[in-house]
Amino acid sequence: MPWIQIKINTSGTNAEELADALVETGAVSVTFQDTHDNPVYEPLPGETRLWGDTDIIGLFDAETDMSMIVSMMAAHPLLGEGFHHKIEQIEDKDWEREWMDNFHPMRFGERLWICPSWRDVPDPHAVNVMLDPGLAFGTGTHPTTSLCLTWLDGLDLEGKTVIDFGCGSGILAIAALKLGAAKAIGIDIDPQAIQASRDNATRNGVAEKLELYLPEQQPEHLQADVVVANILAGPLRELAPLIRVLPVSGGHLGLSGILASQADGVCEAYAEFFELDPVAEKEEWCRITGKRK
Numbered sequence: 001m002p003w004i005q006i007k008i009n010t011s012g013t014n015a016e017e018l019a020d021a022l023v024e025t026g027a028v029s030v031t032f033q034d035t036h037d038n039p040v041y042e043p044l045p046g047e048t049r050l051w052g053d054t055d056i057i058g059l060f061d062a063e064t065d066m067s068m069i070v071s072m073m074a075a076h077p078l079l080g081e082g083f084h085h086k087i088e089q090i091e092d093k094d095w096e097r098e099w100m101d102n103f104h105p106m107r108f109g110e111r112l113w114i115c116p117s118w119r120d121v122p123d124p125h126a127v128n129v130m131l132d133p134g135l136a137f138g139t140g141t142h143p144t145t146s147l148c149l150t151w152l153d154g155l156d157l158e159g160k161t162v163i164d165f166g167c168g169s170g171i172l173a174i175a176a177l178k179l180g181a182a183k184a185i186g187i188d189i190d191p192q193a194i195q196a197s198r199d200n201a202t203r204n205g206v207a208e209k210l211e212l213y214l215p216e217q218q219p220e221h222l223q224a225d226v227v228v229a230n231i232l233a234g235p236l237r238e239l240a241p242l243i244r245v246l247p248v249s250g251g252h253l254g255l256s257g258i259l260a261s262q263a264d265g266v267c268e269a270y271a272e273f274f275e276l277d278p279v280a281e282k283e284e285w286c287r288i289t290g291k292r293k
C-alpha cells in the first residue's frame with residue numbers, strides 16, 4: 001500500500017510536542033531524523049543555516065487529505081502559517097527501512113531488554129523481548145511504553161496473570177510473560193495490533209500464554225493480578241468503570257499514555273478504588289500506578 005508522509009523541520013526542543021500533535025492529526029507513525037545526516041540541509045559555504053536540527057516525519061495512509069493536516073499543523077503555536085514542510089508519496093518498504101534503522105536494543109529496569117527482531121541481542125543472559133511492531137504502536141522508544149516496561153520489570157510477575165489493555169505491538173504483555181507471568185491477555189481495538197501481538201508472541205515463544213481479543217470479543221468478567229493500560233488520558237477516564245474492575249482485589253494497576261499535566265484528572269477517576277503510588281514522570285508523560293483496595 002502506498003503511504004504519504006509529511007516532513008516538518010524544527011528544533012530538537014520542539015520535536016516531541018510537534019510529534020504528539022502529528023499523532024493527534026492521525027499519523028500512523030512519527031519518526032525523527034537528525035538533519036545533520038541529510039546533506040540537503042547542509043548550508044553552502046557562506047550561507048546562514050536556516051534549518052532546525054530535526055525533521056519530524058509523520059506517516060499517513062495515501063487517502064489522507066494532506067491539505068487538512070497542513071492546516072491543522074499550521075494552527076499549532078510552535079509552527080504557524082507557512083511552516084517548513086515537505087510532502088512525499090512513499091512506498092511501504094521505504095518507510096519500514098526508515099524506522100527499522102532508528103530502532104535499537106533498549107534496556108528497561110534491571111532485567112529487561114527490548115530488541116528489534118532483526119538485530120543481535122546485547123546481553124544473551126538478560127530477559128530479551130524480540131520485537132517487530134509491524135504497523136502497531138510499541139517499540140519502547142516512546143516514554144509511555146518505557147514507563148510501563150520499567151514498572152513491569154520492578155514487579156514480581158512469577159506465575160501471575162496480566163492484562164495489557166491497548167496492547168499495540170504486544171510489547172507489554174510479552175515483556176510480562178518473559179518476566180515470569182503465567183498468562184497474559186492483550187486487548188486492542190485495532191486488528192493490526194492483534195496481528196502484530198500474535199506475531200511477536202510467536203517470535204518470543206510465548207504464543208500459548210497470550211490470549212488476544214478485540215473489545216467486542218473480550219470474555220465477560222475478565223480479571224488479572226496485574227493490569228497495564230497505555231492508552232490516552234481521555235479513554236482512561238471514560239473507561240475507568242471498566243478498567244478499575246480488571247485487577248483482582250490487591251492486584252496492581254499501571255496506567256500511562258497520560259501527559260503529566262493530565263495526571264490529576266486520571267488519578268481522580270481511580271483514587272476511590274486504588275491505593276495510588278506517587279506519579280512517575282518521563283519527559284512530558286507520566287505513569288499512574290496503584291493497588292486495588
Ligand SMILES: C[S@@+](CC[C@H](N)C(=O)[O-])C[C@H]1O[C@@H](n2cnc3c(N)ncnc32)[C@H](O)[C@@H]1O
Nearest residue numbers: 137138145166167168187188189190193230231
Ligand atoms: C499508545 S498505544 C500502546 C501500545 C503498547 N501497549 C505500548 O505500551 O507501547 C495504545 C494502543 O491502545 C489501543 N487502544 C486505544 N483505545 C483503545 C480502547 N478503547 N480499547 C482497547 N484498545 C485501545 C490503540 O489501538 C493502540 O494500539
